[in-house]
Amino acid sequence: MRSWLQKLRNQKEMTHEDVATAANIKRAYYTMIENDTRSPSVNVAKRIAEVLDFDWTFFYDSQCNEVTHRATGT
Numbered sequence: 847m848r849s850w851l852q853k854l855r856n857q858k859e860m861t862h863e864d865v866a867t868a869a870n871i872k873r874a875y876y877t878m879i880e881n882d883t884r885s886p887s888v889n890v891a892k893r894i895a896e897v898l899d900f901d902w903t904f905f906y907d908s909q910c911n912e913v914t915h916r917a918t919g920t
Contacts, residue, residue: 847880847881847882848879848880848881848882850904851879851880851894851898852880854898854899854900855880855898858898858899860897860898862876862877862880865894865897865898868893868897869890869893869894869896869897870893871890871893871894875890876894879894885905885906886905888902891903891905891906
């Protein structure tokens, strides 16, 4: 699970549906991304990042983990 993504969504008080709608993707697809069972394309990653206000490359950082996100304030 991408708990950092869930945390960002919760901080914005958004549901899966809210993020999915704003990013122009299906709710089920967003849920799979947040649960880390699917990885978004670059375009989708950028749209989600814009909605939740974070650096879209977090999705692809192989060293990215909870410590990294805490250190960057996300």
